[in-house]
Amino acid sequence: MSRREARRLGLLAQAQGGEQGAVLATARSSVRYLSGFTGSAGALWIPAEGPATLVTDGRYEEQAGVEVEPPALIHIGRDGWIRGVADVAADASGPTLFEAESLTVADYESLREALPGMAFVPRRNLVRELRQVKDDEELRAIERAVAVAESAFDRLLAAVDWSSSPTERDVATALEAELRRGGSDPLPFDPIVAAGERSALPHATPTTRPIEAGDLVLLDFGASVDGYCSDITRTCVRGAAEPWQIDIHACVLEAQTRAREAIRAGAPGRVVDGAARGALARHGLDGSFGHGTGHGIGLDVHEGPSLSARSEDTLRAGNVVTVEPGVYLPGRGGVRIEDDVLVEEAGSRTLTRLPRALIGL
Structure with missing residues (x-):
């Protein structure tokens, strides 16, 4: 298991607290920490079960292919990252926790419109807590x-x-x-x-x-x-x-x-x-x-x-x-x-x- 896959599983275990739920990482540093992707435009969807998916755009298609290791997947969105997350998470159920410090109110509202059946739950220090202890x-x-x-x-x-x-x-x-x-x-x-x-x-x-x-x-x-x-x-x-x-x-x-x-x-x-x-x-x-x-x-x-x-x-x-x-x-x-x-x-x-x-x- 790669270091980043272990981090993602550790994050899910920490975030879920015994309940099923997904995590959406949007802070650039958190996306890098959890996926290896260093581009300036990307979000990482981590479902309760199954592989994580990096959502980015066509400018970073080649770069993401080099930096993001399997089992994580890559989704190249054509209409912005929010639409991309909606496409990836369309069949998901349960709440999705997101980084409260890094998501604007406008993007939060757009996510809710794109995925009206999903509950988005803000969480402070969602990924930062995990990042504090360095390997x-x-x-x-x-x-x-x-x-x-x-x-x-x-x-x-x-x-x-x-x-x-x-x-x-x-x-x-x-x-x-x-x-x-x-x-x-x-x-x-x-x-x-x-x-x-x-x-x-x-x-x-x-x-x-x-x-x-x-x-x-x-x-x-x-x-x-x-x-x-x-x-x-x-x-x-x-x-x-x-x-x-x-x-x-x-x-x-x-x-x-x-x-x-x-x-x-x-x-x-x-x-x-x-x-x-x-x-x-x-x-x-x-x-x-x-x-x-x-x-x-x-x-x-x-x-x-x-x-x-x-x-x-x-x-x-x-x-x-x-x-x-x-x-x-x-x-x-x-x-x-x-x-x-x-x-x-x-x-x-x-x-x-x-x-x-x-x-x-």
Whole structure:
């Protein structure tokens, strides 16, 4: 039995809960996870019994034939994927569970019109729950994505003439080129490069602001290999660091270390988040940390489990999560340190190898 066939059977067993029913996967990453199909237009129908069917269109007929392994079938729709699903599922009975996060209201209504006798039941985390625990092949892909991102970052630091005051956008463009040159598939997200006071914006978009002497520079970047993502952040300073910059970097590094130390199978996500927040609170900086401590990564750069104060997730061996506390001081600057971490039974293994020290440019 192939890995993907085992995943589909596991999904049915998990989703059905003892009752007969089908599953419709529509999220691009879920379709890839369950079928191997990497195209941008497709849905996967998994009946309660019998082979799954990938529904796509004529643009992907040859590609699907290469990527989708038997016993899964391929249906080439001529009037859109909804009509294709209706053709494949016309004789099915029982409810169909679908991914609530990835289906629009308009498509849901169209499905009901196309299959009026079928009950469509939304389910949150329908496939994402299964995807959270990575197998060995997935872990190897994530580790390669980490290595590609780290090598690109090292080359960037050496290649840029920092004394010329390059702009944030110049550096982001160079970093993106290094990531692609180093072997990344389509980037999982646009790199973040934020300098000076703009480093206090956690998700800043690079601008034409020049990077000047004395600026903190926050760089958040990642690569993808075989569809699997990495997500890394490092904070630099151009020239000599000021005492306040050294101090907040040390506080964030302490918080990040405490959070990584709290990671193990069975640990609640909110406990890991609390470890980071508690460390910052001891320095009076918890009020300057406004986002969660981390999130899962895999085929999507943001997936479960969550590491936040409101998380209801419990970590399991095989999860890969980011650990990324930060401190953001409006008008002055910010620091974030982010690593990718594998959850193990008795602890964790940090996949990121870049130094965490404040990097001088």
